[in-house]
Amino acid sequence: MVRSGELPAIKIGGRGQWRVERAKLEEYIQRKYTETAKWVQTNPLVD
Template sequence: MTPRFLELADVAEELSISVRQAYTLVRSGELPAIQVGGRGQWRVETSVLEDYIQQKYAETREMVRNRPAAEAD
């Protein structure tokens, strides 16, 4: 069974980025997350991470579509 929430280390592994980069995405609000527990540990809901990834795919498709042909090489 897939866990509902992921730790930032798991998010970083899934996105192939550092934990620091994952933390920056969360702190900037780009990747929605919640803080839980007495120490305020960050957690990202699995479905939110999937939505984020799909949004990034859509943004990339749009960027590629709008890029002039001269820049393609």
């Protein structure tokens, strides 16, 4: 997600650890909930 640019982050230190701001992560999660809800509405389980 970070490498694709879907989730903004920065790389810190020599070990290549990623830092994601809490607010950005929460926004990402909320966006995914919304996307999933829309998908479920357009793709309902039917008989």
